[in-house]
Amino acid sequence: xxxxxxxxxxxxxxxxxxxxxRSGQVLxxxxxxxxxxxxxxxxxxxxxxTEVRPAMQAEALPxxxxxxxxxxxxxxxxxxxDCPATFPGLAGALHRVEAEGPPVWIVPGLRTQxxxxxxxxxxGEETQIFGWAMADAARQRGTHLVCHPGxxxxxxxxxxxxxxxxVTAMTGELFALLRTHxxxxxxxxxxxxxxxxxxxxxxxxxxxLASRLFTARSRVVGGxxxxxxxxxxxxxxxIGAEVAATPGLLGISKGADIAVIGDPTLCxxxxxxxxxxxxxxSLFDGEAAVLAGLAAFYRECHPC
Amino acid sequence: xxxxxxxxxxxxxxxxxxxxxRSGQVLxxxxxxxxxxxxxxxxxxxxxxTEVRPAMQAEALPxxxxxxxxxxxxxxxxxxxDCPATFPGLAGALHRVEAEGPPVWIVPGLRTQxxxxxxxxxxGEETQIFGWAMADAARQRGTHLVCHPGxxxxxxxxxxxxxxxxVTAMTGELFALLRTHxxxxxxxxxxxxxxxxxxxxxxxxxxxLASRLFTARSRVVGGxxxxxxxxxxxxxxxIGAEVAATPGLLGISKGADIAVIGDPTLCxxxxxxxxxxxxxxSLFDGEAAVLAGLAAFYRECHPC
Numbered sequence: 001x002x003x004x005x006x007x008x009x010x011x012x013x014x015x016x017x018x019x020x021x022r023s024g025q026v027l028x029x030x031x032x033x034x035x036x037x038x039x040x041x042x043x044x045x046x047x048x049x050t051e052v053r054p055a056m057q058a059e060a061l062p063x064x065x066x067x068x069x070x071x072x073x074x075x076x077x078x079x080x081x082d083c084p085a086t087f088p089g090l091a092g093a094l095h096r097v098e099a100e101g102p103p104v105w106i107v108p109g110l111r112t113q114x115x116x117x118x119x120x121x122x123x124g125e126e127t128q129i130f131g132w133a134m135a136d137a138a139r140q141r142g143t144h145l146v147c148h149p150g151x152x153x154x155x156x157x158x159x160x161x162x163x164x165x166x167v168t169a170m171t172g173e174l175f176a177l178l179r180t181h182x183x184x185x186x187x188x189x190x191x192x193x194x195x196x197x198x199x200x201x202x203x204x205x206x207x208x209l210a211s212r213l214f215t216a217r218s219r220v221v222g223g224x225x226x227x228x229x230x231x232x233x234x235x236x237x238x239i240g241a242e243v244a245a246t247p248g249l250l251g252i253s254k255g256a257d258i259a260v261i262g263d264p265t266l267c268x269x270x271x272x273x274x275x276x277x278x279x280x281x282s283l284f285d286g287e288a289a290v291l292a293g294l295a296a297f298y299r300e301c302h303p304c
Numbered sequence: 305x306x307x308x309x310x311x312x313x314x315x316x317x318x319x320x321x322x323x324x325x326r327s328g329q330v331l332x333x334x335x336x337x338x339x340x341x342x343x344x345x346x347x348x349x350x351x352x353x354t355e356v357r358p359a360m361q362a363e364a365l366p367x368x369x370x371x372x373x374x375x376x377x378x379x380x381x382x383x384x385x386d387c388p389a390t391f392p393g394l395a396g397a398l399h400r401v402e403a404e405g406p407p408v409w410i411v412p413g414l415r416t417q418x419x420x421x422x423x424x425x426x427x428g429e430e431t432q433i434f435g436w437a438m439a440d441a442a443r444q445r446g447t448h449l450v451c452h453p454g455x456x457x458x459x460x461x462x463x464x465x466x467x468x469x470x471v472t473a474m475t476g477e478l479f480a481l482l483r484t485h486x487x488x489x490x491x492x493x494x495x496x497x498x499x500x501x502x503x504x505x506x507x508x509x510x511x512x513l514a515s516r517l518f519t520a521r522s523r524v525v526g527g528x529x530x531x532x533x534x535x536x537x538x539x540x541x542x543i544g545a546e547v548a549a550t551p552g553l554l555g556i557s558k559g560a561d562i563a564v565i566g567d568p569t570l571c572x573x574x575x576x577x578x579x580x581x582x583x584x585x586s587l588f589d590g591e592a593a594v595l596a597g598l599a600a601f602y603r604e605c606h607p608c
Contacts, residue, residue: 111526173487181485202421214456301596
């Protein structure tokens with residue numbers, strides 16, 4: 001039984017590879033500009049074999065992959081596991097794909113029924129959430145609210161070591177679209193804590209977002225805001241609206257603890273918005289979480 | 305005193321010109337691909353003189369312009385008039401610009417204080433709203449709610465023949481961005497009334513919009529919606545969220561009458577969303593309204 005494995009966090013625009021031992025200790029780490037968004041059919045498997053394995057000197061290691069690599073854009077479409085999904089249940093549902101050499105598994109994404117109707121989906125964040133939970137036995141009991149900020153932010157209710165229900169908020173994508181392509185676009189943005197906080201205030205209870213967003217423009221053209229502040233204001237408005245509205249969707253009441261997992265800089269913006277709305281946030285590094293999750297899945301399928 | 309004038313509805317991406325008599329009767333009508341978004345400094349005045357006047361055979365006519373032509377992008381920045389703004393007040397604030405030949409006036413845009421804080425602004429819609437009000441004495445008394453759908457939809461509370469307060473919702477721009485540039489983009493959209501109504505339902509009370517928007521994607525990848533329906537669903541979701549949240553911002557209660565002014569096809573989508581939320585909508589053609597408004601301003605500065 002190998003005591004090392006190849007761990008890949010393989011997303012839409014980027015891929016990060018690790019050689020790790022079964023405790024999750026990193027022996028080798030490397031970023032590849034191989035997001036699944038650009039792949040032709042069959043390309044993921046081929047580049048994995050001809051580029052990734054050799055570059056990581058991992059020809060002999062089993063591999064565990066998570067993220068959008070399990071979508072139609074990636075290696076192959078791995079069916080979603082349905083919520084509530086427990087850690088052992090998901091470990092038992094790892095999907096082995098056809099590949100030459102040592103085995104390659106993909107972690108299935110999750111599908112849930114949203115409290116406001118219709119399905120919601122994630123691919124990759126489930127591994128980080130389980131990695132976060134694995135690091136402390138107290139997180140494997142009771143109810144926890146986990147937020148994973150990003151292009152498509154995920155908010156999950158974790159109950160007794162299972163992901164019970166979750167919703168996505170496309171806050172990061174809206175921010176990118178609005179600052180790049182919209183009438184809110186302004187040149188020469190300068191980060192401003194004060195403008196970020198004005199955005200938090202302007203978000204109110206999170207309602208009427210399409211209307212409140214316009215204030216990022218009307219404050220500038222109406223003479224009430226320096227154009228260089230508009231981007232921080234927009235960020236505060238979008239994150240503030242998300243934090244105001246999303247916990248309630250999952251039936252979580254104000255003042256709860258929230259575990260925020262992801263990019264530390266982005267998580268810090270969320271922490272400030274959460275504090276403003278009366279939530280207590282604890283931040284966790286997303287890279288450490290994905291590695292802990294993949295190592296835990298590896299141990300589950302390779303018991304000592 | 306001239307009994308005909310040149311009326312221009314001059315916006316960001318397009319310009320429409322009319323020769324009209326003082327009653328607003330159209331003698332000549334023409335579209336010009338001369339949106340102010342593409343102008344170099346000084347270009348608006350120059351093209352007005354060398355292209356628009358000759359093409360309309362209007363070298364001898366006074367001209368009345370409304371819309372973004374009065375912004376920094378246009379002919380010149382005409383200061384906003386502040387709300388509450390009455391029709392006679394705005395007629396008295398028409399801004400005469402320097403030009404060879406007969407006089408040229410630009411209708412000032414409006415600035416308001418939003419009920420949720422900060423300024424809001426409009427340029428052009430004020431002319432349509434006054435045009436709508438001029439057509440019926442009953443609209444010049446009491447309180448009315450007017451909605452002008454579009455890239456930046458305007459909702460105005462009209463009190464005793466004045467525009468008392470208004471808010472903008474950037475619904476149209478969000479729809480365009482999301483269907484063109486985002487993860488919600490899908491090929492082969494087919495208009496669907498049923499999907500539009502599912503979007504109205506999914507919009508709920510208009511809260512948590514960044515999260516509800518993602519359902520346009522998660523319903524497709526989660527297997528609950530035909531990709532061809534996603535665009536109609538997205539339209540219903542965005543318009544539904546706007547209609548659910550915006551009247552309340554202006555202190556208008558459910559079940560009120562709403563005058564919807566603008567493009568007839570777009571107005572019909574709003575009417576359906578308003579009916580779903582319990583509002584009674586009456587539709588008015590935006591082109592007729594802008595012409596009525598410009599004619600009324602013209603009569604005000606050129607009394608018989």
